[in-house]
Amino acid sequence: MISRKIVVVGGxxxxxxxxxxxASTSPNFRALILERGSQFLQKVRISGGGRCNVTxxxxxxxxxxxxxxxxxxxLIGLLRRFQVQDTxxxxxxxxxxxxxxxxxxxxxxxxxxxTIIDCLMVAAKTAxxxxxxxxxxxxxxxxxxxxxxxxxxxxxxxxxxxxxxTGGCRTPALGSLATQLGHTLSKPVPSLFxxxxxxxxxxxxxxxxVEKVEVSLHGTDLKETGPILLTHWGLSGPVILRISAWGARxxxxxxxxxxxxxxxxxxxxxxxxxSLLQERIKLQSAKRVVNSPLAPISAxxxxxxxxxAGIPSDRRWSELGRNGLHTLVETLFHxxxxxxGKSLNKDEFVTCGGVKLTEVxxxxxxxxxxxxxxxxGELLDIDGITGGFNFQAAWTSGWVAGQSMAHP
Ligand SMILES: Cc1cc2nc3c(=O)[nH]c(=O)nc-3n(C[C@H](O)[C@H](O)[C@H](O)COP(=O)(O)OP(=O)(O)OC[C@H]3O[C@@H](n4cnc5c(N)ncnc54)[C@H](O)[C@@H]3O)c2cc1C
Numbered sequence: 001m002i003s004r005k006i007v008v009v010g011g012x013x014x015x016x017x018x019x020x021x022x023a024s025t026s027p028n029f030r031a032l033i034l035e036r037g038s039q040f041l042q043k044v045r046i047s048g049g050g051r052c053n054v055t056x057x058x059x060x061x062x063x064x065x066x067x068x069x070x071x072x073x074x075l076i077g078l079l080r081r082f083q084v085q086d087t088x089x090x091x092x093x094x095x096x097x098x099x100x101x102x103x104x105x106x107x108x109x110x111x112x113x114x115t116i117i118d119c120l121m122v123a124a125k126t127a128x129x130x131x132x133x134x135x136x137x138x139x140x141x142x143x144x145x146x147x148x149x150x151x152x153x154x155x156x157x158x159x160x161x162x163x164x165x166t167g168g169c170r171t172p173a174l175g176s177l178a179t180q181l182g183h184t185l186s187k188p189v190p191s192l193f194x195x196x197x198x199x200x201x202x203x204x205x206x207x208x209x210v211e212k213v214e215v216s217l218h219g220t221d222l223k224e225t226g227p228i229l230l231t232h233w234g235l236s237g238p239v240i241l242r243i244s245a246w247g248a249r250x251x252x253x254x255x256x257x258x259x260x261x262x263x264x265x266x267x268x269x270x271x272x273x274x275s276l277l278q279e280r281i282k283l284q285s286a287k288r289v290v291n292s293p294l295a296p297i298s299a300x301x302x303x304x305x306x307x308x309a310g311i312p313s314d315r316r317w318s319e320l321g322r323n324g325l326h327t328l329v330e331t332l333f334h335x336x337x338x339x340x341g342k343s344l345n346k347d348e349f350v351t352c353g354g355v356k357l358t359e360v361x362x363x364x365x366x367x368x369x370x371x372x373x374x375x376x377g378e379l380l381d382i383d384g385i386t387g388g389f390n391f392q393a394a395w396t397s398g399w400v401a402g403q404s405m406a407h408p
């Protein structure tokens with residue numbers, strides 16, 4: 001006999017996983033998802049460029065947790081209970097096969113986020129989850145050992161257990177349901193953004209990618225290695241998104257201004273670069289410097305870097321001299337670019353900050369402040385770098401919350 005009710009606020013990845021898990025774990029609970037939008041799983045729909053990067057092929061919880069600038073230590077225990085292998089198995093059990101791309105990102109073999117939406121909708125219906133769209137929650141009262149959930153349609157729904165899975169709180173107002181129930185938020189700021197650089201030669205090279213560069217922010221410990229993309233507003237690509245994630249708070253405090261250093265040849269030592277350049281001076285002395293790029297730097301980027309080093313376009317290797325050699329080495333290893341702001345990364349963005357993890361029992365995802373209240377997903381102060389890590393945090397925290405809510 002159904003006797004108790006779980007209300008899930010938020011029909012996104014974490015809310016669905018929490019509701020499906022609780023409803024399929026215990027028949028004694030009835031689960032209801034309340035979604036304020038007109039459609040469920042809207043972010044899943046647009047995620048991964050419409051393909052949904054469901055998770056990342058890293059099967060060791062400790063190693064996986066290193067991809068979370070916020071929540072790294074706290075996630076290890078949670079991931080030991082529901083990790084990437086469990087996500088892959090869960091989707092396989094529900095008819096969805098995931099494939100691994102060469103950078104480790106995992107997508108449905110259909111390359112369509114609709115596959116994930118259909119799967120979650122069917123799983124929720126099969127588990128008997130009740131679902132309502134256009135039903136926002138305005139405020140929640142604690143009444144004796146129950147919750148009174150006030151919706152935008154002026155209904156009051158009683159709940160024995162409540163899961164808040166309302167997503168990233170880009171503004172503190174979006175975390176207000178948690179604060180009404182006694183929680184505090186660590187200050188929300190954006191993560192996963194691209195950087196503005198006014199330098200004309202960078203913008204002129206929009207579209208150029210380099211497979212591996214090392215990027216650091218002058219005066220800080222921030223340093224990341226990976227692919228970069230030059231854009232008509234500055235810099236993007238995985239290495240910039242990683243810098244933006246690890247430096248989300250710091251960059252916010254710096255008002256997104258600073259000096260970025262790029263090493264275009266991170267796998268080359270200074271000694272070997274000098275001998276490569278000396279070799280050119282000897283063997284290609286009559287050739288113009290600007291016309292002889294050094295692999296893996298492309299011809300266009302090489303020309304821009306040589307010009308940025310102040311070497312005239314008609315200068316030959318034989319005429320480079322000590323100073324020319326020195327500035328070329330400096331530019332190749334330490335191009336300094338002033339950062340003037342940030343832009344939204346349209347492919348994926350998340351909020352750094354949210355419900356403080358010290359206020360949540362990370363074995364159950366239950367509030368330490370308000371018994372019966374549970375949390376999952378991006379509303380928590382957990383966020384990952386780009387690559388499927390944010391959905392994995394939603395699946396993991398949703399599953400653990402769902403399991404815990406279903407146990408009397
Ligand atoms: C463009 C884009 C692409 C992305 N792509 C990827 C990707 O490929 N892989 C990846 O790992 N991550 C990706 N992310 C991040 C990922 O989408 C989120 O981390 C994830 O969706 C968080 O899930 P959630 O359920 O916590 O929150 P959401 O998915 O944000 O769901 C929260 C839901 O709660 C609802 N809600 C909020 N307040 C209320 C209320 N008061 N009452 C009722 N309902 C409410 C919202 O309408 C929303 O539907 C992407 C993000 C963006 C913006």
